[in-house]
Amino acid sequence: xxLLIFYILAIMAxxxxxxxxxxxxxxxxxxxxVLTLFSIAGIYILLGAEFLAGVQVxxxxxxxxxxxxxxxxxxxxxxxxxxxxxxEQKGYATIIVLLFFILSLWTVLKTAWPVSDGSLPERNTFxxxxxxxxxxxxxxxxxSVVLLVALIGAIIISRxxxxxxx
Amino acid sequence: xxxxxxxxxxxxGAVLFALGIFGLLTRRNAIGVLxxxxxxxxxxxxxxxxxxxFVAPEEIAGQIFTIFIITIAAAEAAVGLAxxxxxxxxxxxxxxxxINFMKW
Numbered sequence: 001x002x003l004l005i006f007y008i009l010a011i012m013a014x015x016x017x018x019x020x021x022x023x024x025x026x027x028x029x030x031x032x033x034v035l036t037l038f039s040i041a042g043i044y045i046l047l048g049a050e051f052l053a054g055v056q057v058x059x060x061x062x063x064x065x066x067x068x069x070x071x072x073x074x075x076x077x078x079x080x081x082x083x084x085x086x087x088e089q090k091g092y093a094t095i096i097v098l099l100f101f102i103l104s105l106w107t108v109l110k111t112a113w114p115v116s117d118g119s120l121p122e123r124n125t126f127x128x129x130x131x132x133x134x135x136x137x138x139x140x141x142x143x144s145v146v147l148l149v150a151l152i153g154a155i156i157i158s159r160x161x162x163x164x165x166x
Numbered sequence: 167x168x169x170x171x172x173x174x175x176x177x178x179g180a181v182l183f184a185l186g187i188f189g190l191l192t193r194r195n196a197i198g199v200l201x202x203x204x205x206x207x208x209x210x211x212x213x214x215x216x217x218x219x220f221v222a223p224e225e226i227a228g229q230i231f232t233i234f235i236i237t238i239a240a241a242e243a244a245v246g247l248a249x250x251x252x253x254x255x256x257x258x259x260x261x262x263x264x265i266n267f268m269k270w
Binding site: 017018029033072084090101120128146149158160 | 168169170172173174175176177178180181182183184185186187188189191192193194195197198200201202204205208211212215216218219220221222223224225226227229230232233234236237238239240241242243244245247248249250251252254255260263
């Protein structure tokens, strides 16, 4: 049963990711990105990471893609179909991506992964929160500083210079 | 029916990462490039969570690192889109192959 659900989610994620990188209309790409991220949230639930699935839906689907759709609306002429979306590197890129994919597939299949018999902690989210504030408290604080810097940086970068306007 | 194994998830991650590289190399639109980068972040995150379940399930370090990946992705999207807006204001377009004034 789980295998069937995995295949459905994986095919959904793969096909919509293909749409994200190939569609002509960048707005449709953003909508397919939402579908990809939803399927990945389902994959997280299959992997026993319920908290991450919730975070994925809230932050990726709810915030990041909406931010991207905002940026598309602000910058791109959606009605103008004449703008080329793909550059001249398409052939070379296909070859390189296929080579990369074969290489990584080969690595995945050849490596003897040390698969463990244990199971995830009973209360997964509880354990996650406990470790985040004990073992990983320093990366946690650093990442909050990174978020603050990104917030300030985004405001400074996109602010209109007041002297320029006068 | 059987359970999906570690290999299933790793192959899915490889497919998504390869598609992300393809989008990164071929898109002319700067927002398209950012979306391809988000795909690659997600491929890496799937690998982290899969390794947590199958290789080291008692210590859930992979899930914690996935939280960090999602946080950094949010910061990256905010700064990247601010840069895109600024480029649009200065160049009247966001096609990345037209923006080459730092190339000589």
